[in-house]
Amino acid sequence: MAGSAWTSALCKWESPDYEPSLPVSEKSNPLTCDIDRASAESIVKMLHRCDVQMFQEESEGTYQRLLSDQVVKTLAEVAKRAELILKDPQDSLVVLSGCGTSGRLAFLIAARFNRALRQLKQNPVYSYIIAGGDRALLSSQEAPEDDPKLGMLSLKKVCEGKKRVLFVGISCGLSAPFVAGQLDFCLQHPEVYTPVLIGFNPAHQARDEAMPGCTFTFHSVVQRMQEHANAFLINPAVGPEAISGSSRMKGGSATKILLEVVLSAAQAAAFSRTPVTCNGIVQHIGAHKRTVDVTYSECEGIAALVEAAGRSLQGGGCVCYLGWGSLAVLSLMDASECNPTFGADYEDVRGFISGGYAELNINEGSLTSLGPDFCIAHEDFLHLLLPRLTDKDTVLLIYTHCDDVGDVLKLARRVREKMVNLHAFYHQADGDTSAALQQVSIHQSLFLYIYVSIYRSVYVFFLLQDDINKLCLSTLNITWPAAAMPFCRQNRTLSSVSVPQQWELSTKLVLNAVSTGAHILKGKIYQNHMIDVQVTNSKLYRRATRLLQRLSGRPGPQCEEALLKAIYQVEELTGDIPSCDITTHTHKARSRTKVVPAALVCLLTGCSLVEAESHLKQRPIIREAVEELL
Numbered sequence: 001m002a003g004s005a006w007t008s009a010l011c012k013w014e015s016p017d018y019e020p021s022l023p024v025s026e027k028s029n030p031l032t033c034d035i036d037r038a039s040a041e042s043i044v045k046m047l048h049r050c051d052v053q054m055f056q057e058e059s060e061g062t063y064q065r066l067l068s069d070q071v072v073k074t075l076a077e078v079a080k081r082a083e084l085i086l087k088d089p090q091d092s093l094v095v096l097s098g099c100g101t102s103g104r105l106a107f108l109i110a111a112r113f114n115r116a117l118r119q120l121k122q123n124p125v126y127s128y129i130i131a132g133g134d135r136a137l138l139s140s141q142e143a144p145e146d147d148p149k150l151g152m153l154s155l156k157k158v159c160e161g162k163k164r165v166l167f168v169g170i171s172c173g174l175s176a177p178f179v180a181g182q183l184d185f186c187l188q189h190p191e192v193y194t195p196v197l198i199g200f201n202p203a204h205q206a207r208d209e210a211m212p213g214c215t216f217t218f219h220s221v222v223q224r225m226q227e228h229a230n231a232f233l234i235n236p237a238v239g240p241e242a243i244s245g246s247s248r249m250k251g252g253s254a255t256k257i258l259l260e261v262v263l264s265a266a267q268a269a270a271f272s273r274t275p276v277t278c279n280g281i282v283q284h285i286g287a288h289k290r291t292v293d294v295t296y297s298e299c300e301g302i303a304a305l306v307e308a309a310g311r312s313l314q315g316g317g318c319v320c321y322l323g324w325g326s327l328a329v330l331s332l333m334d335a336s337e338c339n340p341t342f343g344a345d346y347e348d349v350r351g352f353i354s355g356g357y358a359e360l361n362i363n364e365g366s367l368t369s370l371g372p373d374f375c376i377a378h379e380d381f382l383h384l385l386l387p388r389l390t391d392k393d394t395v396l397l398i399y400t401h402c403d404d405v406g407d408v409l410k411l412a413r414r415v416r417e418k419m420v421n422l423h424a425f426y427h428q429a430d431g432d433t434s435a436a437l438q439q440v441s442i443h444q445s446l447f448l449y450i451y452v453s454i455y456r457s458v459y460v461f462f463l464l465q466d467d468i469n470k471l472c473l474s475t476l477n478i479t480w481p482a483a484a485m486p487f488c489r490q491n492r493t494l495s496s497v498s499v500p501q502q503w504e505l506s507t508k509l510v511l512n513a514v515s516t517g518a519h520i521l522k523g524k525i526y527q528n529h530m531i532d533v534q535v536t537n538s539k540l541y542r543r544a545t546r547l548l549q550r551l552s553g554r555p556g557p558q559c560e561e562a563l564l565k566a567i568y569q570v571e572e573l574t575g576d577i578p579s580c581d582i583t584t585h586t587h588k589a590r591s592r593t594k595v596v597p598a599a600l601v602c603l604l605t606g607c608s609l610v611e612a613e614s615h616l617k618q619r620p621i622i623r624e625a626v627e628e629l630l
């Protein structure tokens with residue numbers, strides 16, 4: 001796309017007449033309207049442009065953005081609330097909560113900031129809640145998202161006996177009933193709870209749909225929060241997702257950025273006498289912007305991974321992520337999201353973590369008893385998966401130079417004994433030796449000893465890495481220039497938090513690109529819409545109906561009827577089906593596949609459901625099956 005065309009596509013979504021009935025989080029992104037026909041490299045470039053929209057400045061009359069004054073001010077205020085809790089943690093808690101990706105990020109961040117507190121010899125104060133419990137960290141559990149009472153009860157349980165709670169509810173679309181129930185509860189108990197809401201739609205676009213057993217809607221909760229002096233709303237617009245509604249992408253990245261900015265500022269203020277300032281917050285957001293740019297500067301390397309993963313999925317193979325440390329957690333997250341997002345089978349994209357559940361350290365402990373899809377250690381990969389892998393599958397090693405690279409090499413060798421399609425993705429900091437030495441303030445004679453040790457370990461790393469490179473078909477190495485991390489260099493106390501933050505965000509972007517790009521290449525996307533979306537909760541049900549309307553041009557009620565026929569697998573809607581509530585429909589849809597494509601074929605051709613299903617069987621590439629009819 002030429003420069004000016006690109007600039008106008010960049011801002012087009014902000015125009016009031018662009019898809020006016022949809023909230024920002026559900027709009028389609030003009031930058032990606034033909035992503036379904038793009039090459040791997042073009043896909044990565046489009047994703048980069050979409051991610052850049054996160055940091056776009058607010059212009060007059062448009063939505064507030066990440067760097068808007070009001071957003072930065074609110075972030076600083078929330079950071080100060082967290083600081084108070086960190087300084088006086090007795091009977092206090094900071095709770096991060098959400099559904100799907102939002103809940104997974106709540107876990108990731110709570111775990112990391114608790115770890116940082118333990119390093120400072122402080123007690124942990126962060127807790128996480130994810131709708132559906134810990135199994136939702138590793139698999140798709142969409143139904144609990146619709147339950148406001150469940151949200152409220154799980155919050156009450158976590159906060160039992162606490163006198164002061166900073167509650168951060170995350171719902172990218174300002175839509176999840178689970179989170180609305182929690183916020184409502186906080187508003188009813190202001191003596192204990194300070195509610196904060198993170199999402200990426202303007203307040204008036206919050207979902208205004210009745211919820212089971214409630215007198216409030218998400219929208220009315222947001223309104224009450226706006227009127228409340230002790231409630232905070234952090235809702236910059238970050239632009240529509242590259243794949244419409246896929247809030248795991250920008251929504252997830254922006255959530256991660258916001259939580260890290262707030263909690264890092266609070267931690268620095270509480271323990272290293274660095275007061276929370278708006279300027280500090282702006283600088284920290286700027287560091288994340290540089291992370292995005294540094295990551296996508298490796299466009300070719302990312303595209304090679306997209307292509308490999310795409311080939312595997314196209315050929316009926318699978319993609320396995322083998323990760324270390326927190327990057328492995330991101331790989332588990334990315335893999336778990338493929339099922340609801342692309343209607344993928346859980347075996348299509350899988351993640352494994354070195355150290356398994358001991359490393360993951362979740363509330364409910366090991367979940368292996370739930371079945372093979374919850375076996376997540378590298379040993380599980382070696383026993384359960386590797387024997388079945390062939391060259392049509394893809395294995396990706398994900399680590400940093402700080403991890404046990406000897407262990408990476410060992411695993412790489414085991415994989416190569418079985419198949420060739422092995423790739424590596426690792427992070428490394430430029431000038432790492434001097435960065436490490438900056439942390440050391442000791443006697444001079446020890447200095448030389450440490451200097452030599454660090455150089456030796458860097459040397460060993462390069463030797464091991466060289467061996468890994470020889471075993472891999474491609475290696476994506478992101479080397480972080482010192483200038484990309486001024487925040488960590490200027491402020492020693494934060495460096496242990498900030499460097500992993502950069503690596504994690506970068507890893508999230510790359511893995512989102514790999515899994516999204518691979519599914520695009522597999523033909524799961526039409527234009528920039530996911531056609532084979534799972535209809536497993538009310539938000540997805542509404543999205544599916546809208547998509548049918550958009551693609552078929554038929555009125556809403558007719559589309560809903562076609563969707564229900566596909567869900568219940570009937571040619572006519574008889575009995576009580578039409579009068580059942582959405583919960584019943586979405587419950588039924590859990591066991592069904594390809595309901596939206598089947599409904600669409602029926603709408604476009606007027607054929608029966610049986611004929612539509614047979615049409616789809618003959619053309620397994622959904623995009624081609626749909627295009628043929630449009």
Ligand code: F6P
Pocket residue numbers: 098099100101102142145170171172173174175176247248251340537539540
């Ligand atoms: O229900 C599906 C889903 O869209 C997930 O993919 C997403 O992570 C989750 O809902 C939460 O959405 P939100 O953050 O908008 O509440």
